[in-house]
Amino acid sequence: MDRDAVYELTRQIPAGRVTTYGALAAAAGNPGAARGVGMLMHTNPDAPRTPCHRVVYSDGRLGGYGAKEGTGLKVERLHAEGVEVDGGRVKLFADRFFADFKRIR
DNA sequence: AGCGTGACCCTTT
């Protein structure tokens, strides 16, 4: 597992778009390593260069966030980029999905 | 080197 690749891909996610842990893992060449990617995000320091808030569950839910505020902060950051969030899930998930990480069920 | 834990995901009740 090349974690640098994962971080790189995460950094390349355009503002206002989101992807999933699984899709990210697959794009990095390790399909099924969704959980590992989540761990990488958690391990990753707060690094502003890596927009981990643009990574969510495959069903559109936000998932977790290392900060104390948790998903709350995540919602704010996403909303600031134009991503509508409701009921803990991302609206227009399909449209907002990063094209390069096609993996909508 | 082995074990436990977690920011996940899919299939099956």
Add this chain to the structure above:
DNA sequence: CAAAGGGCCACGC
């Protein structure tokens, strides 16, 4: 439609 089970991988001790 909601809940439960089992299987991924990476990390720290």
